[in-house]
Amino acid sequence: MGTFVGHILPGLALALLGLWHTINTIRAYHLKGSMNFSARFWYPFKCPLSKLEHLELILIFFISIFAIAMQVLDFPFLRFSVKLDSFEHATMFLHLAIFSGFTLLVELTRSSETLLSVSAILAASVFGQELFILHYHSTDHVGLEGHYHWLLQLIVFVSLMAAMYSTSFPTSFPSSLVLSVSVVFQGCWFMNMGFMLWFPEFAPRGCVVQAADDDSGGNMHGAVLCRTKEASLRAKALANLQFSWILAGILIFMGCVCLNYARKSTPRQQSIEYEQLHSKGGDVPIAITSFKQTRP
Numbered sequence: 001m002g003t004f005v006g007h008i009l010p011g012l013a014l015a016l017l018g019l020w021h022t023i024n025t026i027r028a029y030h031l032k033g034s035m036n037f038s039a040r041f042w043y044p045f046k047c048p049l050s051k052l053e054h055l056e057l058i059l060i061f062f063i064s065i066f067a068i069a070m071q072v073l074d075f076p077f078l079r080f081s082v083k084l085d086s087f088e089h090a091t092m093f094l095h096l097a098i099f100s101g102f103t104l105l106v107e108l109t110r111s112s113e114t115l116l117s118v119s120a121i122l123a124a125s126v127f128g129q130e131l132f133i134l135h136y137h138s139t140d141h142v143g144l145e146g147h148y149h150w151l152l153q154l155i156v157f158v159s160l161m162a163a164m165y166s167t168s169f170p171t172s173f174p175s176s177l178v179l180s181v182s183v184v185f186q187g188c189w190f191m192n193m194g195f196m197l198w199f200p201e202f203a204p205r206g207c208v209v210q211a212a213d214d215d216s217g218g219n220m221h222g223a224v225l226c227r228t229k230e231a232s233l234r235a236k237a238l239a240n241l242q243f244s245w246i247l248a249g250i251l252i253f254m255g256c257v258c259l260n261y262a263r264k265s266t267p268r269q270q271s272i273e274y275e276q277l278h279s280k281g282g283d284v285p286i287a288i289t290s291f292k293q294t295r296p
Contacts, residue, residue: 004198011190013063018184020056023257025180029173030261039166039176041123042103057104064097088133095129098122120170124163131156144207144224147236148193151243155189158182181254188246196239197223204238206231 024043032038045055071090073080099122106115134153141149162179166172195202200209207226226232 004194007190007194007198010067011187011192011194013187014190015184015187017056017060018180018182018187021180022177022184022254025173025176026254026257026261030265034173037171037173039120039170039172039179041099041120041163041166054104054107057100057107060100061097061104064093064100067093068097085137088137092130092133095122095126099126117167120163120167124160124167127156127160127163131160143232144204144226144235144239145197147239148189148197151239152186152189152193155182155185159186177254181250184250185247188250189243192242192246196242204231204235207235 021043024040028040029037042056042060044053046053068090071086071093099119102122103119105111106119131153134149134156137149159179159182162175162182165175166179169175196204198209203209203224204226206228207224209223210225224235226235
């Protein structure tokens, strides 16, 4: 993952997964209402082919297995890697594979609701292990790269808290929405890190992208080197702005989706309320008429 492609591909996958969950979470809340809403950690893919219903879980599982293989086999050399950071990255995908594989088996075997609760716990553990490995990473991310990784840990921490709250209180719409948005944020931040830390053209003023290969240990650290303290402070300030701007863009998208579904659901709710009032109003004359008919 210590390359441009290693940040872009996982980031794109996370962003798409988060967008999928954000849209479906908002849609489910407006269709079911606050009383019947329940958090989900995966959403079925609805299409004429019923076999594709579990497409999300299948993709997550096989992409995770593929990512583990890429880390362990040291792609593109296809040789067994004994680098600590590669095993740490593979471990993150391992927990994702455990969650998706277990949940897929639960769905295919149509097991009890208790096992679905276990799936929720496994989903929360994915973010817990991600945060744990990022915080105690064997590679010492320093300077600007370390600041980008520290901001990433903040996002993962929010994902962990939201996942734990959704597991404990599955009817909470805000926690489910925060979880989905935080996954989008993780993906976007991964991609932003790929451009800012590995593309010389995007290096902040006064900083340069240095060679990240360490032949002695194979670790990836200090991808961007700032020549002066002032340049380092300016680069970190720019990273903070990027953090806020990306979050603002995601929140604007979330707000637009919420407004769109709210606009669609309002006429339907008014129609239901009108039908209920009309049916109640129609029952009164019938009751009075029948009462009069029974009198001598």
